[in-house]
Amino acid sequence: MSSTTVTTAPASTVNLSVESRKMTFDGTDPVYGDWRDDLVRDGYAVIKGAVPRERADQYADKMFALLESFGLGYDRHDPSTVHPDKLPVVNEKGMLLNYAAAHEDFVWAVRGEPGVYGAFEKVYDTKNLLVSFDAINYGFANREHLPENRPWPHQDQDPAKPGFRCLQGLVNLQPNGPDDGGLIVCKGGHRLSEQFHCDMADEEAHPGLDAGVYLADAGLEWVKPSADPGDLIVWDSRTPHYNVPTKTQQDRLAIYTCYMPVARDLLRKKDAYERRVGTTHWPNARHTGWNEAKRDGKPDHVVRTRPLNDAVLSERVFKLTGIPYIKDDVQVPVDIAGM
Numbered sequence: 001m002s003s004t005t006v007t008t009a010p011a012s013t014v015n016l017s018v019e020s021r022k023m024t025f026d027g028t029d030p031v032y033g034d035w036r037d038d039l040v041r042d043g044y045a046v047i048k049g050a051v052p053r054e055r056a057d058q059y060a061d062k063m064f065a066l067l068e069s070f071g072l073g074y075d076r077h078d079p080s081t082v083h084p085d086k087l088p089v090v091n092e093k094g095m096l097l098n099y100a101a102a103h104e105d106f107v108w109a110v111r112g113e114p115g116v117y118g119a120f121e122k123v124y125d126t127k128n129l130l131v132s133f134d135a136i137n138y139g140f141a142n143r144e145h146l147p148e149n150r151p152w153p154h155q156d157q158d159p160a161k162p163g164f165r166c167l168q169g170l171v172n173l174q175p176n177g178p179d180d181g182g183l184i185v186c187k188g189g190h191r192l193s194e195q196f197h198c199d200m201a202d203e204e205a206h207p208g209l210d211a212g213v214y215l216a217d218a219g220l221e222w223v224k225p226s227a228d229p230g231d232l233i234v235w236d237s238r239t240p241h242y243n244v245p246t247k248t249q250q251d252r253l254a255i256y257t258c259y260m261p262v263a264r265d266l267l268r269k270k271d272a273y274e275r276r277v278g279t280t281h282w283p284n285a286r287h288t289g290w291n292e293a294k295r296d297g298k299p300d301h302v303v304r305t306r307p308l309n310d311a312v313l314s315e316r317v318f319k320l321t322g323i324p325y326i327k328d329d330v331q332v333p334v335d336i337a338g339m
C-alpha cells in the first residue's frame, strides 16, 4: 500500500459517465453461479470470508478498544460495564454515530478490504466506486441498562425511484448465529417493493395496508442470516430490513459498508471527509452527520472530533472517498481501464 494520499483537490466536479452494465434485477441478469444469484433471488446474500479471519479478529479487537479508549469505564471483559454511563453515546440500535468513529483506521481498513469493495465492483460492474462514511454497530449482550431496541422494518430507497439502485452491506466481526443480534431481512421483499408502494399510494395517513401484513400475505418471511467473522452481508436497498437484539451472551459487531458508482456532487463528500463526519449508508453525502453527540438531550461531556487513530489511505482506498474524481473545471470521462 502506498503512503497517504490525502491531497488538496480543486473545486469543481467531474462529469462522470454512467455505467450501464451493472446488475439490474429485472430478469435479465445472467446466472453467475455465486452469491449474486442469491442476491437476485432473495434480495440479500452472505459473502463468506470477504475479510480473512485473522484480520476480522484484529478489527473486532480495535472496535472494542475504541469504546475502552473513552475512559468512561467500559471493559469488554466485564458485562456489568455495558451501561450508558460507561460508554460513549451508542443509540438503541447499536449505532455509534459520532466521535469521528466512521473514520477510525480500522473502519477504513474494512472499507479497503479487496473482498469487500470487490463484491460491489462486481454488482455495479465498475471500479469507480464511492463508499459511505456510515456508522459502526455494537449489538451488545447484557442489555439490561440499555434502551430497548424495537423492531423498525424499513427499506432505504425512495419509492419514487423504483428499480435497483443501491446495494447495502455490513461486515460481520463476531460469530453470529440465528439467536445472536443483527440484521434481519424480508427474503424476496425487493421484488415486491414497487407493487407495495403502488398499492400504498392511495392510502391516507393511517394506511389500511400494514407493511408487515402485506409482506406476510405475499408469502414472504423474515430471515436472520447467520455469519462468521469476516463475512460480508449485502442487501438490495429495496429489501425490508432492521436489526434485532441478541438472545444470547454474544456481542455483535458490524461495520456498514455501502458503495455506489461515483457520481456528481463530490464536494460535499470531500467536506465530510475533511471534517471526519459520517454520512448515511448512501455514499453520496447528501446528508452528513456530526461528531458532537447528545447525551440525554444535552451536548455530551465527551467530545472527540477527530478519530482516535486516523487512517492512512492507500491510493485505491482514497479513490473511494470520491476526492480524486474532483477536477478543476475539466469534464473528464472516467476511464475504467485506467483505474
Ligand SMILES: [Fe+2]
Residues within 6 Å of the ligand: 154, 155, 156, 241
Ligand atoms: Fe436500513
